[in-house]
Amino acid sequence: MLKQVVMYALLAAALASPLPASAQGKDALVVDLPNDAATLDPHVQWDTDSYTIYRNIFDNLVTRDPSGKIVPQIATAWRYTNDTTIEFDIRSGVTFHDGSPLTPADVAFSINRIINPAFKSPQLSQFDQIVSAEARGDKVVMTTKTPYPALMAQLVKLSIVPKAVVEKVGDQSFNQNPVGSGPYRLAAWQKGVQTALEANDRYWGGKPPFKSVTFRVVPDVATRVADLRTGRADIVRQLGPDEATALKSESQLQVLAGPTERIGYMFINAQSGPTADVRVRRAIAQAIDQKAIIEALLQGYGDPVNIVLTPANFGYVSDVPGYEFNLAKAKALVKEAGAEGASLTFLTSPAYDRRVVEALQQMVQEIGLKVEIVALDHPTFLRRRQGRPDEAGSLSLGRWSCACQDADGVIFPLFRTGSIWAKYSNPAFDDAVDNARKILDEKQRLAFYRKAFEILREDVPGIGIYQDYAIYGARKELQWKPTPNEAFFIMDMKWGK
């Protein structure tokens, strides 16, 4: 706490001083990331820093436009031939960085590579509904195990790699020297230090906006801000609300922030302890002041939500009402349940913002319940939270993203009976989410999700608290808008005035 106070005080002092002229040329973009890419092989790791870099080296099968709609990239069009077979037209005239053309065979290879259990991709669970892919002429035909409505949402993340190169150099070498078809090629990767990319001037999608882009590894947020202020970096990823607020007053810098598909929510154990009584859960839901958390702790870098899903996801329904913040009603419910003075445990780990945890603790204590915070290391937290209901604690915080922008990746793993995260079971809810993952028709799917969220609203196995923001700091001249899927696509950026 003291450390934070001191750092922000110093930060504020530094921000009050004049900004030195930037040393960066207009042709080069320097990006500070909190971490290095874990892998540049796009079929292995899927963390934000890795993706931020390799998104620019590779093209994806499909992508999302700024409004979130799935639009062509390497696939120019697609159609279902039956409920489990989908056919993609593959763009012609695309070449990899080594000069070889991108063919349907490369697309089929990429899909079959990531779903191959022997390849052990950490992303396998996102693609394991795909049975196979096959190149047929200028098309690729993909089959799924069952009708799988989230398929296109998952394929937004599928990078296309060159079959010939991967087979020739092997997986490990390809990870070190990736070859893609994207707007930038890898120039040099100093592991743990920086990654340099250079423009691919033959990119089919147009001329890349900067000749070179360097991603530096700068773990400390105060140092990233210092880099921005001295012109050592043009854009930095992952600021906290405090740093963002401090940067706002800076005339030559700007905060680029936008809502993501990540949902901040509170889990409430519906199967064990005092919260097994639905009245206690409803009381807790009415005790949470979303607005206070968003304004005071997130400083506005979060949006209120009515359900455990963000508007950036398919399946979001705006007309299922959230819970009314009403302490009197909440207290009455606790009394009615005979739960006054009951002891709840709030499990947490260093992965979660302690301030939010403490704020929630106080809010729940307001209505006559006792809340004890149990701070655990993250593996122990996960073991208990995913384990038996009586070990999972009464409450815990979560920040959930499926990186697929679909309700199926959120409320199915969180609340479906039998899922490791669910401490809740309702056959009607199970029915709704099971059906929603088996049919392709969007209207019918949405109807099932509406039903699912209506059930969740009554049963309260968890409550949505806020839609998380991605916060970047950048030089004022940089024009770019962050997207909900946190894709750092440099083609979307440019220098303005």
Next chain:
Amino acid sequence: MAGYAFWRLVQAAIAVFGVMTIVFVIMRLAGDPTLLLVPEGATREHIEALRHELGFDRPIAVQYVAYLADVLRLDFGQSVVQRLPATAILASRLPYTLELALGASAIALLVGIPAGVAMAVWRGGALERLLATFVVTGQSMPTFLSGILLILVFGVLLGWLPTSGSGGLSSLVLPSIALGALSMATFARMARIAVVDELSKDYVRAARARGLSQGAVVVRHVLRNAAVPVVTIAALEFGNLLAGAVIVETVFAWPGIGQLAIQSIQSRDFVVVQVVVLFVSVIYVAMSLLADLAYAWLDPRIRLHG
């Protein structure tokens, strides 16, 4: 001397073995690493499959024996996250840590020892009080604070030195100061005590009686005798500087093994964490062994009675 060295070597080996065991046990006590490696939405089946793949479903004794066998064969495993040999990852970061430790040692020795000697020679004066303030500041300022402060003053406000990163001597200066400050204070205090101690001895009085100046006595006789404790401390301090740079490396974006440790913990790369911890312990044990041997070599009483 040989017998003493052999005995200390055996002790060192036992210490390293103990550390290996503790690292192993702690990694298992902290819970199942499999849970950290899978994406949030993974199903029970995926977790089971990966657990089997990584061998965490075997009895802990079997895992321990397999781990010891691997370590003896110098096989430290492959990073599950980066898909590279863990030792290769460690090796790529080592030069940076070494560079920073040398930079910090230079600051510590070149500032600390003259400061300590000056404090001893002119003790009680205004200079000693001034230097004492300096030393206490170096000793008591936490590195997360001094690091940020240095960045803000010399990087942001004055613009003299780079705010972060590695490359060239200029980027080495600030992290070396931040890291070396504590050791500098240690050397200053050690040097001061050793010199004060020597100055009160008879040979000093005798030398002064022969008409030698205070300066000549200090330079010709006192420093040599006072060097013994300082030299042995230096080895330990160097071990400290190699191992203790986690915060400084993080603040200055310096890509050494301290930063690697933090990054590996955050990315849940337990194989790399294990290797880093083991490496740091071996360095520490080796440095204290070196210090003991140097001490024994410089002072025969130790090897006779030890």
